[in-house]
Amino acid sequence: MRKIVILIILSLTIQCSFGQACGIYRIKYVGKIQSNSFKIEKIKLPTIKFLHGLENENSKNSSVEIELTNNQFLIELRSHLTSIYENAEDLLRFYKEKREGIPIIFLVIVNGKKKEIQTELTWDNIQITMVKDDKFGNLFELNLNEIDLENDTLKEEYPWDSVVTKVALNAIHLSINNFVNEVKDENFPSSPGPFNVPFRQKEITEFEIIGYSYSETNPHIYQIEFRPSNQTGSGNRITVVMNIKTKEALKVYMQADG
Structure with missing residues (x-):
């Protein structure tokens, strides 16, 4: 009986040692x-x-x-x-x-x-x-x-689709590059604006939405608030004025208040 058990164990060991038995x-x-x-x-x-x-x-x-x-x-x-x-x-x-x-x-x-x-x-x-x-x-x-993650299968919980968010983010990056490189553009970033000190942190590449508001006279015009994704609490803020119907960025305001 012991020999039979040993032979069975040996057979299984050999099988597991060759190929993928x-x-x-x-x-x-x-x-x-x-x-x-x-x-x-x-x-x-x-x-x-x-x-x-x-x-x-x-x-x-x-x-x-x-x-x-x-x-x-x-x-x-x-x-x-x-x-x-x-x-x-x-x-x-x-x-x-x-x-x-x-x-x-x-x-x-x-x-x-x-x-x-x-x-x-x-x-x-x-x-x-x-x-x-x-x-x-x-x-x-x-x-x-x-x-x-920008396709239509992943809807954001906002009154606009992911294309609007993408356009707003592109406008942010354009405004930062313009400011750092001293490119004059009255809208990207907008100056003078409601904020005082634009920030120069060009190395920031990821932003998240922290709020939004809309115009009562033109319900398609939204002010979407962003901040750097790694930031908590108060600090750098960016406001993008968007026409969510035409998916067009109108202005970008930047502030460093932290």
């Missing part, structure tokens, strides 16, 4: 996020158990939370499941049988508050390739490419 494989998520409207803190990507249909979206084991580096992500996950995949086509076919795409959750800061935004990528927008390395278990790279 134990069925263990790894996936590596790679990709980049493009966003001018949101400050992205982290993202949540599906676990392998979720991709296999063993976890639902509400389960705590359905996703893994990762931080971004320059809005890019790269993480490797290991499967302990028993299915065997020797090529990317078989793995993609299996994933497609489970669901049409994968959900991705973005942890962002909107209007000074943290919130989650969810979208779903279809398998047509994801490339799966097999990567050769010297580690145990086949490695498959899931390239999610560049995910654009």
Whole structure:
């Protein structure tokens, strides 16, 4: 009896030592996020158990939370499941049988508050390739490419769409460049304006909305208040006067009051 047990253990050990007979494989998520409207803190990507249909979206084991580096992500996950995949086509076919795409959750800061935004990528927008390395278990790279948070599937909680926000941010960057480079423009930035001291911090590239107001005489004219995304409390402020109907930036006021 002992010899039989030893032979069984030896057989399993040999199987796990060659190829991928134990069925263990790894996936590596790679990709980049493009966003001018949101400050992205982290993202949540599906676990392998979720991709296999063993976890639902509400389960705590359905996703893994990762931080971004320059809005890019790269993480490797290991499967302990028993299915065997020797090529990317078989793995993609299996994933497609489970669901049409994968959900991705973005942890962002909107209007000074943290919130989650969810979208779903279809398998047509994801490339799966097999990567050769010297580690145990086949490695498959899931390239999610560049995910654009400015598209219409991610609506902001404002009376305008994401295009208006993008135009306003472009007007801010134009005004900062004009001021630093001493380019005269009566509107970008506007001078004189309601504020006293424009700020010169050209290195600031990310801004968040902290409030807005609109004109009673012209309901399409909004004053949208921004501040640097890494700033808390009072400090640098920028007001962009926007026509949200024509999606045109009219003026930019800048102030450094911190």
